[in-house]
Amino acid sequence: MATSTTNLVHGGFFSRFFRGIADGFEQHARIMSRRGLIDELHAKSDAELAEMGIKREDIVRHVFQDLFYS
Template sequence: MAYIRTHADHAHHDGFFAHIGETIVNWFAAVMESSSRAKQIDRLQSKSDAELAQMGLRRDEIVRHVFRDRMMY
């Protein structure tokens, strides 16, 4: 019985490099998101307690609020 090979050897390496590229892109995205969240925390921390209350927040809830999509309660 004869077998036909349809994939070249470099196909495995392309997947490896694509994985590395995807990892790097994900890392940069995480760094940028983290920076953005830090700025949001700083902006909220600079508000007065009265301003935070108008938003329905207390000072001790700011970090939880900013990361609410990432945290499980």
């Protein structure tokens, strides 16, 4: 019985630990995949951004709106 309890404790800790690391890598990959779009929008002129309905200071908000502003 002590063995099964120990395995549950260690399994739970290590599962959460490695899941946290994997989630961090996944989040980093999502952010980096949007970095190109941010750079592309920053390269546009203010007039081009205005045609798209985006203000320069709102570019990051626009790119990540589905994650934070939904």
